[in-house]
Amino acid sequence: MRQHIGRALTISALLLAVDASAATKHYRLAWDGDASNSAVIGFSPDGSSSNPYVSYGYSTNENSWNSAFVSNSETFDGGITSHFVRLQNLNADSPIYFRVCDQNGCGERFWFKTAPAQNAPFVVVAGGDTRTGHTTRRKGNELLAKIRPLAVMHGGDFTNANSASEMREFLDDWELTYSSDNIDGYSYKRIYPLIPTHGNHEDDNYSTICEVFGVDFNGDGNCTPSDTYGAVQISPLLRVYTLNSQFQNGGWSSYASAMNNWLSSDLSTYGSSANWRFAQYHKPMFPHYSGKSDNPTLFNWWAQSFYDYSMNLVVESDTHLTKMTEAVIPSGSNFSTTTNGGTVYVGEGSWGAPARSANDAKSWTIDMASIQQFKVIQVSEEGLAVRTAKFDDTAETLTWEERAADPLVLPDNVNWWTANRLGEAMNLVANSAGRSVIEENADNGGSFSLPVSDDVFISSRHSSSNFDGDSDGLLADGSDSTYGTLYTLIKFDLTNLSGCSSISSATLELNITNRSGNTFGIYQAANDWSEESATWNSVGGSSVRGNLAESFVPFYTGIETIDLLSSGLIDSWLGGTNTGLVIAARSGSNGVDFTSKETGMSPALKIEANCNSFTKLALPVNQTGQRKGFIPRRLPAEMKPSILMPTFPNIMQLGGHQVEVPIKLIEESAKLNQSQGVTAHL
Secondary structure (H helix, E strand, C coil): CCCCCCCEECCHHHCCCCCCCCCEEEEEEECCCECCCCEEEEEEECCCCCCCEEEEECCCCHHHCEEEECCEEEEECCCEEEEEEEECCCCCCCEEEEEEEECCEECCCEEEECCCCCCCCEEEEEECCCCCCHHHHHHHHHHHHHHCCCEEEECCCCCCCCCHHHHHHHHHHHHHHCEEEEECCEEEEECCCEECCCCHHHCCCCCHHHHHHCCCCCCCCCCCHHHHCEEEEECCCEEEEECCHHHHCCCCHHHHHHHHHHHHHHHHHHHHHCCEEEEECCCCCCCCCCCCCCCHHHHHHHHHHHHHCCCCEEECCCCCCEEEECCEEEECCEEEECCCCEEEEEECCCCCCCCCCCCCCCCCEEEEECCCEEEEEEECCCCEEEEEEECCCCCCCCCHHHHHHCCCCCCCCCCECCECCCECEEEEEECCCCCEEECCCCCCCEEEEECEEEEEEEECCCCCCCCCCCCCCEEEEEEECCCEEEEEEEEECCHHHHHEEEEEEEEEEEEEEECCCCCEEEEEECCCCCCCCCCCCCCCHHHHEEEEEEEECCCCCEEEEEECCCCCHHHHHHHCCCCCEEEEECCCCCCEEECCCCCCCCCEEEEEEEECCCCCCCCEECCCCCCCCCCCCCCCHHHCHHHHCCCCCCCCCCCCCCCCCCCCCECCCCEEECCCCEEECC
16 A cells, blocks of 8 residues: 655755755656656655655756655655655646755755657657666667657566566666756756557566555555556657557456456547647557567557547567558557558567567568667657667657756667668658558659569579578688588669669668678679568579679778769669579678568668659658658758759659669679689679
């Protein structure tokens, strides 16, 4: 039972011994209601802490602060005591500065921001499955601190065993999400509101998220399983629904009925109070890993309501991979794709927990990959931009001044996952019914990424085997001890170029995971092929290598960029048959590995073009090629590629115009030296 003490006092005199330190730790913040005017601050004793309270205000002048006392205390797994202070009647869209105080004085300075009451834009982060993989979990936490979102949605499975010891480790690591600021000469930590979800690894205690984070969705003052579902109103722009997928387990039917009745009622009554509606829960309806079973119960519970009440984005977890789907509509016992407005599903966890194979695509899946990630979502009145951030150390850190100046800005150099067909961002707009439509005509020109339609490697030693979707990704080697000669075949969907009148840049990007000092060639494929059936024999062995376009040496891991424009290869494809590329060793036997669309960042063809329209998704990055900004904007006239870069003579003219193709490919015959088992160019 909670111990209700709570009341707020307006007495700055209670702010004692400001240079001392309170005996408290593991500070966390949660939202479980109206985020524009309330929040729950949680913390735990660090030794003997008597009568702790929170001192807070709207400026760094602590003489003007109020004090609020502990509203309830909970004990999790018999080992973690948490005190919670519920702040209410806060000003919207305001910084809240606070310190936790007790008999020893007041501790570190923290601040957070309440949600706006108007349609001001913001960024949220959504992910799940932090239960294992602590090194990766910490990297994700550090990245979150660099991004500075307004709030964080967590899809559950905070720890593996749901024990006090593991939760302490989680709370230790959560401190890495704090952003360090110097405000008015004081050192502050920005702390981010968490909206937690119950996962299957919390199943031994359905009060976990209440006991650890203080959420009290039903407002009854008690920690019960009913606190595992509820809604958070984040400004007039967004209402977030948190649901408990574990109620499908036996023995929870009454809670499931109550939850689903509440969901229907809330969507009907309050769903339209926001421009956008998100849902989060743990178990996916249709996991994209073959080792996980579908959850038809969840589909039957929610899919139709999501569509009927215009749920825009659903974030699922549990499977430990990333996915993005089409806008879908329930159809029988499954989904079907719609271009007229539906619900988009993303996920599926992997904020630390080891990634599983992304090997169970659906007909409505846009792309998926086996990577560690969370989603970074820019929310505005006009649309949503959903990106997938991979965890590494490359991202720059936003300052609090940069975030204050631009609520949508994102750090430079975030390692974004590039989704097939979409590029690094999925842009959503709402139709007249409020349902999600994937933006297909976001811009009339600029830079964009062409999707890879097929990628596979072939092996001379396993000449009849198809390696589509292989867990090793994509390989090229002159002489591998297991596979013999290895070629990678890739092909791009050129549909989006049909509305372009000129192309000023075409760059192939490969995500190198195993480097090599040898030289590799980019060849035009001499024969057509498809990833589902390509084998060494079916493509004609070494004869699949046509004309050499470019060469490169992958000295380093990471993104390798190779210019393809000067070779005339793109023009050749557009003027004739697009048979794709062959990547093969030109010398040596130290191979190169890079990720496929099934194992991570797929090969990408970055294009700069002057286009009148895109017939399908070809979502531009911004004009600088950097990661800041929001839904792509039309390039200003002075930044048009055709002005920035001279138009090449004889460049093709598409869209009904005459095509003149400058072939500059290097004629190079190739034969396989079987005696050496190595490709030799004679």
